[in-house]
Amino acid sequence: METISEVRAFGGTQGVYTHASEVCGCDMTFAVYMPPQAKDGPVPVLWYLSGLTCTHENAMTKGGLQEHAAECGLAIVYPDTSPRGDDVANDEAYDLGQGAGFYVNATEGPWAPHFQMESYVTDELRALVLSEFAVLDQHGVTGHSMGGHGALTLALKYPDLFQSVSALSPIANPSASDWGRKQLGAYLGGDETSWQAHDASCLLKKKGWKSDILVDQGASDQFLELLKPESLAGALAETRTPSTFRMQTGYDHSYFFVSTFGRDHVLWHAERLIGGW
Amino acid sequence: METISEVRAFGGTQGVYTHASEVCGCDMTFAVYMPPQAKDGPVPVLWYLSGLTCTHENAMTKGGLQEHAAECGLAIVYPDTSPRGDDVANDEAYDLGQGAGFYVNATEGPWAPHFQMESYVTDELRALVLSEFAVLDQHGVTGHSMGGHGALTLALKYPDLFQSVSALSPIANPSASDWGRKQLGAYLGGDETSWQAHDASCLLKKKGWKSDILVDQGASDQFLELLKPESLAGALAETRTPSTFRMQTGYDHSYFFVSTFGRDHVLWHAERLIGGW
Numbered sequence: 001m002e003t004i005s006e007v008r009a010f011g012g013t014q015g016v017y018t019h020a021s022e023v024c025g026c027d028m029t030f031a032v033y034m035p036p037q038a039k040d041g042p043v044p045v046l047w048y049l050s051g052l053t054c055t056h057e058n059a060m061t062k063g064g065l066q067e068h069a070a071e072c073g074l075a076i077v078y079p080d081t082s083p084r085g086d087d088v089a090n091d092e093a094y095d096l097g098q099g100a101g102f103y104v105n106a107t108e109g110p111w112a113p114h115f116q117m118e119s120y121v122t123d124e125l126r127a128l129v130l131s132e133f134a135v136l137d138q139h140g141v142t143g144h145s146m147g148g149h150g151a152l153t154l155a156l157k158y159p160d161l162f163q164s165v166s167a168l169s170p171i172a173n174p175s176a177s178d179w180g181r182k183q184l185g186a187y188l189g190g191d192e193t194s195w196q197a198h199d200a201s202c203l204l205k206k207k208g209w210k211s212d213i214l215v216d217q218g219a220s221d222q223f224l225e226l227l228k229p230e231s232l233a234g235a236l237a238e239t240r241t242p243s244t245f246r247m248q249t250g251y252d253h254s255y256f257f258v259s260t261f262g263r264d265h266v267l268w269h270a271e272r273l274i275g276g277w
Numbered sequence: 278m279e280t281i282s283e284v285r286a287f288g289g290t291q292g293v294y295t296h297a298s299e300v301c302g303c304d305m306t307f308a309v310y311m312p313p314q315a316k317d318g319p320v321p322v323l324w325y326l327s328g329l330t331c332t333h334e335n336a337m338t339k340g341g342l343q344e345h346a347a348e349c350g351l352a353i354v355y356p357d358t359s360p361r362g363d364d365v366a367n368d369e370a371y372d373l374g375q376g377a378g379f380y381v382n383a384t385e386g387p388w389a390p391h392f393q394m395e396s397y398v399t400d401e402l403r404a405l406v407l408s409e410f411a412v413l414d415q416h417g418v419t420g421h422s423m424g425g426h427g428a429l430t431l432a433l434k435y436p437d438l439f440q441s442v443s444a445l446s447p448i449a450n451p452s453a454s455d456w457g458r459k460q461l462g463a464y465l466g467g468d469e470t471s472w473q474a475h476d477a478s479c480l481l482k483k484k485g486w487k488s489d490i491l492v493d494q495g496a497s498d499q500f501l502e503l504l505k506p507e508s509l510a511g512a513l514a515e516t517r518t519p520s521t522f523r524m525q526t527g528y529d530h531s532y533f534f535v536s537t538f539g540r541d542h543v544l545w546h547a548e549r550l551i552g553g554w
Contacts, residue, residue: 007531008495008497008529010537014533
């Protein structure tokens with residue numbers, strides 16, 4: 001692991017790092033915010049998964065979560081959204097290939113050699129963060145849009161790895177959306193039954209969740225037809241999952257939505273990972 | 278004035294607008310955050326002046342001030358840092374011409390026809406904001422780097438226009454710095470005495486300030502030699518100006534510095550413009 005930059009932020013340290021990923025077969029860049037409390041001992045980790053077109057940087061610079069993580073004593077990890085590089089397959093569309101990993105392990109060409117974001121986040125980067133930073137093996141996961149999809153699906157699929165999960169305007173039902181069908185088909189092949197293990201609404205109905213879930217969605221989101229919040233809201237209700245699903249009047253899909261409700265999400269995870277918030 | 282975008286943020290509205298500026302002789306873009314309190318009546322205005330290379334957008338997306346403005350009930354105006362356009366003079370250097378207006382009225386060619394940022398901020402844009410938004414004629418001004426220079430110099434030069442002033446890592450003594458001598462020479466000509474009306478350290482010693490001043494500076498700022506905080510700290514002490522000058526250990530010049538201390542600045546202005554904070 002190599003340090004690209006480290007600067008002081010809210011009494012802690014905002015760092016950007018790179019490492020050679022075996023799983024993705026390329027160098028991967030990620031960001032970690034370490035709160036001031038980490039000086040006194042290891043802290044729990046909140047994973048923030050980003051959306052289409054994003055790198056590790058967008059939420060790091062525009063999400064404003066560090067202030068709240070410093071208040072609570074949580075580390076935040078911001079992974080990239082896909083493998084990167086000239087040797088890595090790509091597509092001209094913004095929503096397939098680089099910047100659009102969808103947090104799955106591709107089985108199909110030309111994606112399979114590099115697009116292994118599910119294993120990258122849940123295994124390789126997790127192990128790296130646990131070994132290189134003063135963090136506890138206690139994890140929450142959240143994310144925005146495609147990253148909200150990632151947060152929900154990875155938590156539901158790997159409940160032993162995550163103690164808490166929330167999402168901001170997630171792609172909630174990708175197997176029924178143009179944000180999902182194209183990508184899951186490309187990465188996983190045409191057998192749609194394999195897609196359901198990567199669809200939060202399907203997973204919830206199939207497996208349930210061990211604890212509670214917080215979801216925020218902007219009511220003026222320009223991508224409501226693609227996000228399909230009604231599928232997730234329905235699944236949460238149908239499965240009687242302890243949950244808070246908030247339809248936020250007037251908010252769109254931007255980082256202003258993320259930063260507005262970011263504090264609620266950070267404190268919600270802190271309550272579940274640390275208690276007392 | 279034309280609306281480019283308006284989105285909900287922290288219960289208020291983050292807008293971006295454009296208008297034909299007579300003073301600058303070009304279209305100018307600016308951002309305004311209106312807090313939720315503006316629904317109940319006009320609110321005071323905090324002007325945030327940005328630094329070299331920035332547009333209206335950088336602090337709007339990375340500064341995180343909206344959260345605090347929504348807490349206090351302040352509007353925030355984010356002007357651009359210079360005139361823009363193919364017809365507007367420019368320079369290959371990042372620190373002269375477009376993106377580097379230095380908040381002065383240029384008297385020299387080729388800059389004079391457009392580079393009138395002093396009048397633009399204190400007169401034209403001020404009048405536009407007062408007429409188009411639900412704001413009171415009560416103003417604070419802050420800014421970062423070149424914008425900290427702008428905040429201090431415009432407040433000191435026009436004390437009747439601003440009730441409060443603060444700065445984040447300002448260019449504090451431009452007439453003695455490579456961030457200043459080149460630009461003031463280009464925009465105002467070679468007579469260095471004319472530069473002193475645009476140098477916070479000189480202005481403070483010459484005119485003083487009617488009230489108190491808050492300044493934050495990162496101790497690990499990579500531009501300390503150019504910013505010359507010691508000149509301003511010395512001038513504040515020498516003139517016995519009621520002031521708080523904080524040298525913040527470990528912080529650099531980035532927006533993480535701005536967002537970390539942004540809350541203190543917004544609340545500091547709110548205390549002086551509204552009271553009770």
